[in-house]
Amino acid sequence: MRILPASDRALLVEAADLDEAMRLNLAWDGVPGVVERVPGARTVLVRFDPVRVSAAELSAALESTRVDAEHVPHTREVTIPVRYDGEDLDEVASLLGVSAEEIVNRHLAAQWQVAFSGFAPGFGYTVGSDPLFDVPRRSSPRTRVPAGSVALAGHFTGVYPRESPGGWQLIGRTDAVMWDIDRDPPALLSPGTLVRFESVRAAASAAGGSRPAEPMPAPGGADSGAKGRSIEVVRPSLQLLVQDLGRFGHAALGVSASGVADRTAARDANRAVGNEPNGGVLESVGGCVLRFRGNGVAAVAGAIGELTLTDAEGVARTVEHGAPFATVDGDVLVLGHPTHGLRYVVAARGGIIASEALGSVASDTLAGLGPAPLGAGDVLGIGSAEPWAVEPVTLPRDLPASGDLVTLDITLGPRDDWFTAAAVDTLTAQEWTVTPRSDRVGIRLHGETPLERAIPGELPSEGAVNGAIQVPPDGQPVLFLPDHPLTGGYPIIGALTDHSLDLAGQLPPGVRIRFHVLGESSS
DSSP: OEEEEEETTEEEEEOSSHHHHHHHHHHTTTOTTEEEEEEOSSEEEEEEOTTTOOHHHHHHHHHTOOOOOSSOOOOOEEEEEEBOOOTTHHHHHHHHTSOHHHHHHHHHHSOEEEEEEOSSTTOEEEEESOTTOOBOOOSSOEEEEOTTEEEEEBTEEEEOSSSEEEOSEEEEEOOBOSBOTTSSSSBSSOTTOEEEEEETTTOSSOTTOBOOOOOOOOSSOSSOOGGGOEEEEEEOOSEEEEEOSOOOSOGGGTOOOOOOSOHHHHHHHHHHHTOOTTOOEEEEESOEEEEEESSEEEEEEEEEOOEEEEOTTSOEEEOOTTSOEEEOTTOEEEEOOOSEEEEEEEEETTOBOOOOBTTBOOOBTTTTBSSOOOOTTOEEEBOOOOOOOOOOOOSOOOOOOTTOEEEEEEEEOSSGGGBOHHHHHHHHHSOEEEEEEEOSSEEEEEOSSOOOBSSOSOOOOEEOOTTEEEOOTTSOOEEEOTTOOSEESSOEEEEEOGGGHHHHTTOOTTOEEEEEETTSOOO
């Protein structure tokens, strides 16, 4: 195996093939210091806690693994009924030089097993025993693939859990529910699962139940709030979400951690009102208007801008950034357009109450997990937890405005060798500009000189971390943020260090970036 740095808190382990990657992933269950594992087509991404284990110690432990089993053990078996009427079925048959009928018959006869998850919660990359199935992706991805679509790409079969863009070849449809948050496990197709596809003409019922994919839940939780205390959205921002520090430990289900983009701001705001660090907060891209119901305490951290609190009598006062302030029934908080930074974080004593998914209220905009984005008229309850010690943060952080230059520390790898030496130099030598085509999934950057590849072709899907710098074919990098996909097929040239992640979440369009490789001289 080859072990590559994927960030200052992750390693990417290359295996000989998919089968070995699957066996190694299972063998590393319980290795000290490992936080999460994300298996890929020929790799396993291993995230670790540097307080518990160093990268060198973990590398030695992983290298010493011996896997004697010839085959990957299976965890369970499922049957998926399919209507083989996909719009790409005839094209796939033509690409593989057989008839559509033979495609269907061999798809039904093959033995299939889920190798890994990614792309979206419940999406299992399922590999089969028949060598016929090596299918190229579509040259132009679809912007909308319906939930339940059965598709082929490379050596894999996958079923889209929810409507989403996609470039796989569609051969059929199923009513089986791929992802159900109330099911145990929520993913019908988890790593190790043996899968049998069955023609719907012979199937009596759909495996796992039959119902359409559910939308993101309404933002409010079952509890309306302590003694009626709540926050009403009068005017939302460009994006107003409920967040916490994220949901961890669900990579095997295809679920990323997500969570607030600026963890420092969330912790500061929660400390200022006496909440636990992981209390639910509001994350606002730009300004918004909120009305408080009942009496309480709130604080605003993150982006810097004018903060005004107006009472029911129309008397306005300025709110200090990072400091707790009392709220009474009817108070209206106006967050002005940020002068520095991008995302405000608003905390209320007791925490924001919202519908949980896998133990977290974080809104994952890519996966559709957690509370839906907030709109005018939405009301969120405020909890009644006993307050912790209050630690006000009154000195605003140094956040950039559009046009400012910031430096972000990175580590190179795991795929810097897929680029020319000149491209690696360009990554750190030139400035990159944050474009408006950015969101919680990733920041699209633009530089005068694109990054040139040394190795052409498609990279087999492998895990990616928050802060990864992925480079699509146009050579203009995408800097991943918390809602990034767990796996991807474009090479990653480097990744932000953990301490740079919060600043990345505060970069408005127009900010200029220089990347600095950790440990190298900045001169």
